[in-house]
Amino acid sequence: MSNMSSKPCLKLGIGTYLPYMIVSGPDDNPIVGGSQPVVLDIIFNHLGYCYEYVVEPSRAGGIKLPNGTWTGVIGLLLRGGIDMTGIGMALTHDRYQDLDGTDFLYIDGxxxxxxxxxxxxxxxGFIKPFSGYVRSIVGVLVTTWFVHMARETIVSPRNPRAGESASPSDNERHGTPSVTDESALWTIAVFLAQSVTKMPRGNSVRVMTGVWLLVSLILNTVYRSNLKAMLIxxxxxxxxxxxxxxxxxxxxxxxxxxxxxxxxxxxxxxxxxxxxxxxxxxxxxxxxxxxxxxxxxxxxxxxxxxxxxxxxxxxxxxxxxxxxxxxxxxxxxxxxxxQISILLRKGSPLKPKLNSVIRRLREFGILDHEYKKQVANATxxxxxxxxxxxxxxxSLDLGDFYGVFMLYAGGALMALVSFLMELVLRNAKLSVEPDSDIKHETAEDSTPSRMKLPHNRSLDLSTKE
CATH class of the missing domain: 3.40.190.10 (Periplasmic binding protein-like II)
Known part of the structure; x- marks a missing residue:
């Protein structure tokens, strides 16, 4: 491909660099696409140059060999086979030492x-709706514990009068509670909609627990509404x-x-x-x-x-x-x-001319416009x-419910293990109690001073003949 004008034609070395330039077809008659051909037309029409494409057989950018020579398009440029690269190339340190680069066309990573x-x-997925509630639960637990501890510290239990014994109801009402256990029970059990066997003590703790009851109702309602979305x-x-x-x-x-x-x-x-x-x-x-x-x-x-x-x-x-x-x-x-730039030989007079046009194309957004036309459907x-x-x-499939099934199976397994442990401990207790009774009776019968004889007779072993 070439663009004819009155000025001498420039030879541009090309290769594939998606999406800027796409080279296909034979080397002597390549088919060139991408955004770079449009940019080259604008540049050289403005400068009044004609150009033609030269395809390097490997169609690679080129690397520097240990002997200092270059391969690919860069090697062709340094040997004088082309006047410049027709495609922007990354300006690495090695290339910067041996070549000149124009103002950057693009910055890419x-x-x-x-x-x-x-x-x-x-x-x-069934746990994810709870992920935002952890801080709330911890905050309520700490607040409940603080309020409960403050109440137990301020309100001391009454001592019974002299000569009076404390009734079981008084001990239950005024006994020293486990603040941490009860606070955790009222916070977590209420949130999981489980019954609580103990009534909170004091108005302050009851108000706190009542508010948490209302909040838990709202949170669990939201959880049920979000559960299906989290599973999907x-x-x-x-x-x-x-x-x-x-x-x-x-x-x-x-x-x-x-x-x-x-x-x-x-x-x-x-x-x-x-x-x-x-x-x-x-x-x-x-x-x-x-x-x-x-x-x-x-x-x-x-x-x-x-x-x-x-x-x-x-x-x-x-x-x-x-x-x-x-x-x-x-x-x-x-x-x-x-930096993606057009590469030239050191001291090339084309560099200032190209820089002037490239800078204006970049600042007016024409380079980006041509690039985005090539990748419009990648959004x-x-x-x-x-x-x-x-x-x-x-739609939901069976795999979405594996977590729920595992939770149910785990709960059923724990219940079965607890039941079997209860049976084992009960049988062990029953077997231990008869053995202790037999040993007790045997110990009593083995140390008497008299030996029982038939017909209500007894022999006194301690009597000497």
Whole structure:
């Protein structure tokens, strides 16, 4: 592809960098798409240059070899095969030393994407409505304990008069209560709608307990209304959501050779997370194959390390075709923000001319406008996974009730164990009581001074003949 004018034509080295430039077809007649061709048309129409695309066979950005030479598009640029890169590339430290970069087109960060995890039933969903009540219960428990303790401290029990014995009712009414036990009983039992055997002592404690009765009624009513919603809400387990989690997961990763991620991993300490991710890479020993990397990422065979813009474009494409979000991207960055610029040879006279136009395109929002046109359908997939498809109804299945079933089975098992323990203790007690009676009788009969004889006769063993 070329744009003809009266000025000499510039040769632009190109390669695939989603969504800015998408190169397909043969090298001698490439098909170029994305947002960058539109930007290049604007730039060179304004400057009055014609240009033509030159496809480097590997279609890779290029890396610096130990002997100081470069491969890919950058190597072609330094050898004089092209005048500049036609696609913005990350301006790393090595590239900055050997090349000049224009004003940045975009600022992008490197992240990792993976197949969207399957939604699972949350067996703990029936507990979630109580999650917001813990502080309330603790606050009421502390308040009740404080009020109860203050009352027992201020109001001392009356002592019976001399010569009078305290009746059981007086002891029950004026005895020293266990403040902590009763406070916990009145707070937790009332909240769980269980009967309380003891009446709160004193008006202050009764008022506090009465207010808590009313509040518990309201809270439990809200719980019942929210229970179904919490059961329907699915559980999502992400394979990784940070650099450390990706390194520990040992999931194979697709890392484009010569990319900013590749360079950062090579320069990282051996025990760092980036170095471990690079060890798990399955793409560094083979030529860069973008379609293969994307298809295996969607299939869940490996994770894809890529600029966020590229992952966003893949989300846009898959959602446009299937109506589903097949990928998710982790919330953290692997490398951080990198500057995407057009690269030129050192001292190129084109740099000030390009900077002037690029700066105005960026400030007027034209660059962002062309980029967003390429990823318009990725909006739904960029939402948090739990909030995607909130309008879609999901019916309850058996897995949603596993938590309730486990709670019921656990209660039934505890009741059975308690019943069996009662039987064992009762039988043990009954077996111990007869044995003690027999031993007592045997001890009494084994030490008499007379031995009983038939016909009411007895022999005095202590009498000497």
């Amino acid at each position: 490197w992240s990792a994407g993976f197949k969207t995890p399957v939604l699972q039933s949350d067996i703990s 809400l699915p559980k999502i387990v992400l394979p990784f959501d940070s650099t450390e989690e990706l390194a520990e997961s040992r999931i194979p990763t697709w890392v484009p050779r010569g990319s900013a991620m590749h360079t950062a991993g090579l320069k990282s300490p051996p025990e760092s997370a980036l170095a471990k991710i690079l060890e798990n890479s399955n793409s560094l020993d083979v030529p860069t194959d973008v379609p293969w990397g994307i298809s295996d990422t969607i299939a869940g065979k490996h994770a894809m390390t890529s600029p966020r813009a590229s992952i966003t474009y893949i989300m846009h494409t898959t959602f446009s075709k299937t109506g589903q979000c097949l990928l998710y991207t982790m919330s953290e960055d692997l490398v951080g923000m990198v 739904e997939c960029l939402k948090p996974i739990g909030s995607r498809g909130t309008r879609k109804l999901r």
